Amino acid sequence: MDPNVFIIPARVIHNWDFKRYPVSKKSALFLLEFQHHPWIDMKKLNPKIYCGVSDMAQLQELRIQLNFLRAYIFTCREPVIEELQKRVWPREYLYDHVHLYTISDLAQIPNSSLALQLEKVVSFAKSHVLDCWLCSQKGFICEVCKDSKILYPFETSSTYRCDECSSVFHAKCQNESLPCPKCKRRQERTSDTSLVDARHS
Structure with a gap:
C-alpha cells in the first residue's frame, strides 16, 4: 500500500468516501500522529x-x-x-x-x-x-402497562428511556411525544408544594 495516500476523515464524515488520497507531508504527519486519538x-x-x-x-x-x-x-x-x-x-x-x-x-x-x-x-x-x-436487580417495570417483566435501558430496540428522569418503558407504551408518567407526578408534586407554600406565605 502506498504510504503517501490516506483515508481523508472529512470525506468519510461528509461523503462516506473511504478511498485513499495523496496528501501533503504535513497532512500525512497529522493523520499518522492522531490516527488513534478520538x-x-x-x-x-x-x-x-x-x-x-x-x-x-x-x-x-x-x-x-x-x-x-x-x-x-x-x-x-x-x-x-x-x-x-x-x-x-x-x-x-x-x-x-x-x-x-x-x-x-x-x-x-x-x-x-x-x-x-x-x-x-x-x-x-x-x-x-x-x-x-x-x-x-437494577431494572425497571413499565409504569404504563405494569407488566412484571424487567426492562433495561440497554434493550434499545424494545424500550424507551426518558431523558429527564431516566425511567424505562416499553417502546410500544411510551415515546417522546407522550408525557412521562414519572415526570408528570413530579411536576404535580412540585405544583402542589408551591401552592401550599404560597398559601402560607
Missing part, C-alpha cells in the same frame, strides 16, 4: 449521518447499548469492571462517549470489524448484567 465527534460534525448511513446507525445503537451497560458494570464487582476495560482497552471512549471516533475507527467501518468488536463487548456485558444477581 477527536472525531460525529454528533457535531455530521449528526445526520446516523439517519443516512446504515453502518453508522448500527454503530450508534451498539455504542448507546454499551454506554448503558458500562453504567451497570461499573457499579458491580472489580473483576467484572476490569474485564470490560480489558475488552475495550485502549479505546475506553467507545463506552464513555457514544459519538467519538478515531481515524483508525473509521477505517474499520467498511469491513464491519468495528461493529463486530462492539457486538462482542456488548454481548459479554449484556450476559453479565442479566446473569448477575446485583446488576439484574
Whole structure:
C-alpha cells in the first residue's frame, strides 16, 4: 500500500468516501500522529449521518447499548469492571462517549470489524448484567402497562428511556411525544408544594 495516500476523515464524515488520497507531508504527519486519538465527534460534525448511513446507525445503537451497560458494570464487582476495560482497552471512549471516533475507527467501518468488536463487548456485558444477581436487580417495570417483566435501558430496540428522569418503558407504551408518567407526578408534586407554600406565605 502506498504510504503517501490516506483515508481523508472529512470525506468519510461528509461523503462516506473511504478511498485513499495523496496528501501533503504535513497532512500525512497529522493523520499518522492522531490516527488513534478520538477527536472525531460525529454528533457535531455530521449528526445526520446516523439517519443516512446504515453502518453508522448500527454503530450508534451498539455504542448507546454499551454506554448503558458500562453504567451497570461499573457499579458491580472489580473483576467484572476490569474485564470490560480489558475488552475495550485502549479505546475506553467507545463506552464513555457514544459519538467519538478515531481515524483508525473509521477505517474499520467498511469491513464491519468495528461493529463486530462492539457486538462482542456488548454481548459479554449484556450476559453479565442479566446473569448477575446485583446488576439484574437494577431494572425497571413499565409504569404504563405494569407488566412484571424487567426492562433495561440497554434493550434499545424494545424500550424507551426518558431523558429527564431516566425511567424505562416499553417502546410500544411510551415515546417522546407522550408525557412521562414519572415526570408528570413530579411536576404535580412540585405544583402542589408551591401552592401550599404560597398559601402560607
